[in-house]
Amino acid sequence: MDQPARPTRQRRSGRIGKAGLALVVLGILFLSPALLAQDWVKTGTSLGVEKVRLAVSDFKPSTTDPQNTALLKTFNDTLWNDLDVSGVVELVSKSFYPLQTPGQPPEVNFLAWNAPPPNAAMLAFGNLGAVANGRLTVQGWLYDVKNIQSPQILGKQYGDAASDAAARVMAHKFADEIILRLGGGIAGIAESQIYFVSDRTGHKEVWAMDYDGSNQHQITRLGSIALSPRISPDGSRIAFSALTKTGWEIMMYSLDLNRLVSFPHMGGTNLSPAWSGDGTKLAFSSSRGGDPEIYVADASGGNLHRMTTAKGPDVSPVWNRKTNAQIAFVSGRTGLPQIYAMEADGTNQQRMTDQGYAVSPNWSPNGQFLTLAWVRKYGPGEPGSSDIYLMDIASKQWVQLTHDGGRNDFPSWSPDGRHIVFQSNRSGSLEIWSMLADGTKVQQLTFSGRNTQPNWSWK
Amino acid sequence: MAANAEIYFEHDGWGRALAWSAGLHVAITAALLLYSALFYRTSGEGWGAGGGGEAIGATLVSTVPLPANPAQAQNVLANESKGLTQSQPKIEEKVADAIEIQGKNAKVKPKKKQETASKEKPQPAPEEETNQVAFGEGGPVSGPYGTFSAAGAKGGFGITGGGGDFGTKYAWYVRVIQQKVAENWLKYEIDPRITTAQRVYITFDVVRDGHPMNVQVEQSSGVPSLDISAKRALERIDTFGALPPDYSGNKISVEFWFDYSRK
Amino acid sequence: MKQTSMRSLLLAVALGTLFGLAACGGKKPLPPPPPPPPAPPAPTASISVSPSSIQAGQSASLTWQTTNATDVSIDGIGAVQANGSQNVSPTDSTTYHLVAKGAGGTQEATARLTVTQPPPPPPPPAPTVTDEDLFNQNIKDVYFDYDKSDIRADQQASLQADVAFLNQHATFSFTIEGHCDERGSTEYNLALGDQRASAVKNALTAAGISASRIKTISYGKEKPFCNESNEACWQQNRRGHFVFQK
Numbered sequence: 001m002d003q004p005a006r007p008t009r010q011r012r013s014g015r016i017g018k019a020g021l022a023l024v025v026l027g028i029l030f031l032s033p034a035l036l037a038q039d040w041v042k043t044g045t046s047l048g049v050e051k052v053r054l055a056v057s058d059f060k061p062s063t064t065d066p067q068n069t070a071l072l073k074t075f076n077d078t079l080w081n082d083l084d085v086s087g088v089v090e091l092v093s094k095s096f097y098p099l100q101t102p103g104q105p106p107e108v109n110f111l112a113w114n115a116p117p118p119n120a121a122m123l124a125f126g127n128l129g130a131v132a133n134g135r136l137t138v139q140g141w142l143y144d145v146k147n148i149q150s151p152q153i154l155g156k157q158y159g160d161a162a163s164d165a166a167a168r169v170m171a172h173k174f175a176d177e178i179i180l181r182l183g184g185g186i187a188g189i190a191e192s193q194i195y196f197v198s199d200r201t202g203h204k205e206v207w208a209m210d211y212d213g214s215n216q217h218q219i220t221r222l223g224s225i226a227l228s229p230r231i232s233p234d235g236s237r238i239a240f241s242a243l244t245k246t247g248w249e250i251m252m253y254s255l256d257l258n259r260l261v262s263f264p265h266m267g268g269t270n271l272s273p274a275w276s277g278d279g280t281k282l283a284f285s286s287s288r289g290g291d292p293e294i295y296v297a298d299a300s301g302g303n304l305h306r307m308t309t310a311k312g313p314d315v316s317p318v319w320n321r322k323t324n325a326q327i328a329f330v331s332g333r334t335g336l337p338q339i340y341a342m343e344a345d346g347t348n349q350q351r352m353t354d355q356g357y358a359v360s361p362n363w364s365p366n367g368q369f370l371t372l373a374w375v376r377k378y379g380p381g382e383p384g385s386s387d388i389y390l391m392d393i394a395s396k397q398w399v400q401l402t403h404d405g406g407r408n409d410f411p412s413w414s415p416d417g418r419h420i421v422f423q424s425n426r427s428g429s430l431e432i433w434s435m436l437a438d439g440t441k442v443q444q445l446t447f448s449g450r451n452t453q454p455n456w457s458w459k
Numbered sequence: 460m461a462a463n464a465e466i467y468f469e470h471d472g473w474g475r476a477l478a479w480s481a482g483l484h485v486a487i488t489a490a491l492l493l494y495s496a497l498f499y500r501t502s503g504e505g506w507g508a509g510g511g512g513e514a515i516g517a518t519l520v521s522t523v524p525l526p527a528n529p530a531q532a533q534n535v536l537a538n539e540s541k542g543l544t545q546s547q548p549k550i551e552e553k554v555a556d557a558i559e560i561q562g563k564n565a566k567v568k569p570k571k572k573q574e575t576a577s578k579e580k581p582q583p584a585p586e587e588e589t590n591q592v593a594f595g596e597g598g599p600v601s602g603p604y605g606t607f608s609a610a611g612a613k614g615g616f617g618i619t620g621g622g623g624d625f626g627t628k629y630a631w632y633v634r635v636i637q638q639k640v641a642e643n644w645l646k647y648e649i650d651p652r653i654t655t656a657q658r659v660y661i662t663f664d665v666v667r668d669g670h671p672m673n674v675q676v677e678q679s680s681g682v683p684s685l686d687i688s689a690k691r692a693l694e695r696i697d698t699f700g701a702l703p704p705d706y707s708g709n710k711i712s713v714e715f716w717f718d719y720s721r722k
Numbered sequence: 723m724k725q726t727s728m729r730s731l732l733l734a735v736a737l738g739t740l741f742g743l744a745a746c747g748g749k750k751p752l753p754p755p756p757p758p759p760p761a762p763p764a765p766t767a768s769i770s771v772s773p774s775s776i777q778a779g780q781s782a783s784l785t786w787q788t789t790n791a792t793d794v795s796i797d798g799i800g801a802v803q804a805n806g807s808q809n810v811s812p813t814d815s816t817t818y819h820l821v822a823k824g825a826g827g828t829q830e831a832t833a834r835l836t837v838t839q840p841p842p843p844p845p846p847p848a849p850t851v852t853d854e855d856l857f858n859q860n861i862k863d864v865y866f867d868y869d870k871s872d873i874r875a876d877q878q879a880s881l882q883a884d885v886a887f888l889n890q891h892a893t894f895s896f897t898i899e900g901h902c903d904e905r906g907s908t909e910y911n912l913a914l915g916d917q918r919a920s921a922v923k924n925a926l927t928a929a930g931i932s933a934s935r936i937k938t939i940s941y942g943k944e945k946p947f948c949n950e951s952n953e954a955c956w957q958q959n960r961r962g963h964f965v966f967q968k
Contacts (some may be wrong), residue, residue: 040625040711040712040713040714041625041626041633041636041711041713041714042626042713042714042715042716043713052631052634101957120632130661144630144631146629146630146740147627149627149628149629149630150627150629153631153703180700181631181635181700182631182635183635183700184635184636184638184639184669184696184698184699184700185635185639185669185697185698185699185700185701186700199871206946215745225944227909227912228908228909243944246902247939248912248939248940268916269912269913269916269939269940271909271912271913272909285909285913287913287916287917287920290920291917291920292913292917312917313871313910313913313914313916313917314913315909315910315912315913316907316909316910330909330910332869332910332913332914335869336869337869337910357869357906359906359907359909359910360907360909366695368695368867373907386907395647399645409907409908452908453908
């Protein structure tokens, strides 16, 4: 351990010393009123902060409508799951909850919650009720149960037509509000979407689903092979690559119009489109010039510029969506594919991975990390399993997130930067899975057909 | 700080005192080095080397915006032992002794902290009480933050009262600040030769939309890379989330300290 | 008095004879017989088939009508309703014989359905080899090493043979498909397959084959030739595959 030695002080004359003292005293007197007028908060850290313990009490019925039973189950299950996988809170197990749970603020018994066994720091509670005319109302609160004097952090009310889907949406909204506050200003992902490829109809088409795997529905009906769907930042269009009569083309599907919209024919094999963070540009791989290279065009397909020239396949570009000034991509220029990063004008191409077979880079929303699929040890006799890794761009340090020995690929970041969705064959068939960005809370999202290449929406 | 130092030395013959001071510094530094060499042998692997360093990967994970458990942040094997947090007080003990000579010169806040620590047994056993929150992680989720209110007078500037209101009413927000700064503190930016350092104090304002501004190093740790890494932690943060809507002020001011120790 | 007694005697004899005759020889004079019941009407039957001529495999509709019949049957079908119709699809010409029985008698009807055999299938064409057959029999695909798109030394012979064949049949146009094995990532494999197809095309054009005859497409690992997870199958999939373009 090094203890920097304190520099010894030179002696000054007494006079200056006295002046110094006066200065300090004056300084104190001068500054303290100003400082007293502000609200000061003092806190600190050395190692890390543990997750806040949140108790989520089942919402109670506020009316006697018979629909409430089913709606409450949907609401409570959805709310619990959204908070459980959020990565922001640690949910206190319901087996520790007191027998009496609140449906309204006056019913909260603080001592029952903030002491063991629940030992909770926060409590989410509320009520839900449908009425005869088909209207559903939900009231929810988030309380700091250790702060009995001023516990309320959040109080919300939602209303909609009574339906299972509405109960689900309200639970998502309430969960997101909790996560926004407890997670420090980053919006929750409970209403985000995941776009992916599924062959369950007999052809690989683009599909979409809620972030938790519900509401899976088909988007394209091309009857060919559609791959690499990428949703635009504003959520209005999906760019993807499909096999057409003229070969592999970049295609554009408008979710607003519910149909394909035109995108220019490029020639060659065109793959893996990627949106810039402001939605104005698309990067993609094209072999229109003979060798697959990275190109950048406007979102309409015009203004095409070539970014790479090296011999060897260059594919799978992804933008740094925070700065829109960098692109990471895969290149086989040295043999097995490796991840490279470059400026968005093609300059300063740098290799990021040092060995093995590295593909499918995806840049984190905060600009700091890449997630990628990597077979670090490649060759005969090696297990050949492909795992999801996290790499810090600035330092190139990495950490392995999956360890199950299967084939894991196509990781995609959630908009909150806390979750990664990916494809894995660990269940015996190719399916879509999600996890927290530290490798925990791994969950399977799809269960039928073969499902691949997930892409998380931007909000 | 220079002014404070002068106040202390103003009337004393300094020659002998200086000699004693220097001698004691050397002795204690030597003792610390010996102590650390014997008990804190580090493996010295994998810092900073690009592309390698799986051990460092564990630190890397803690920088993803997820609140990490302290044990995980230091060890891939998720060692649940509290050994690391408990070893800190031992070092702090020595530091407290070393500083005592200048104790009255240094800011009152850290002195208070170390005085509290020095009141404990000089050689605390590793299995110290686990409710020690001396290093600010976690603590009670809502205020008051024991480490500061227990310190009584808030340092040389005499801040009291006004500073406590926000923390009491919106303790959950203070916790969010703590968590976000901890998440964004990338310890691998610190000089790898440093294994522990004095506390660095950073001040900043948080405006209504939750954005931190006016990030300053209020008191240096003496280790430049640590100071910079602490400042950078703040600069990385876009927002802590909007200030609570029913809070009447336009901003709050935060003084945040960082204790660093590398195993 | 003899005459009076004679008369009485004669009367008696006449009466006796009359009685005797009536008793012995003749019928009693019956009352007139009741009128006989009216005779039951005879049943009618008719049967038809439409169309009356079909080809084997087609079907026709058999329709019949009867009146005053309690028991109606058609040969080959069995008992049927008094009136009805049915689809039939015999393989040979058939006469449908309907029998309608009733109290008034029996009536029969027939309908004839002619079944013509379909024209015989045309004789198989004389075994001439098509251009496509020729192409597929002679062109050899080019196989690649893992993650490589350069032409291996041991594939040069195949390429030379292909060049020779293509020179002999200068009108043949074709597509080269680039394929990869199942390991590796979807996007990268599509790009690699593209390179493989290009590599084969470039080798052919360098040897003088006109580029206008050659199209290329990559299938990556999307359309494998086999699905096992072993090196034999993987090598099968790592190829540039030639497809004749008609």
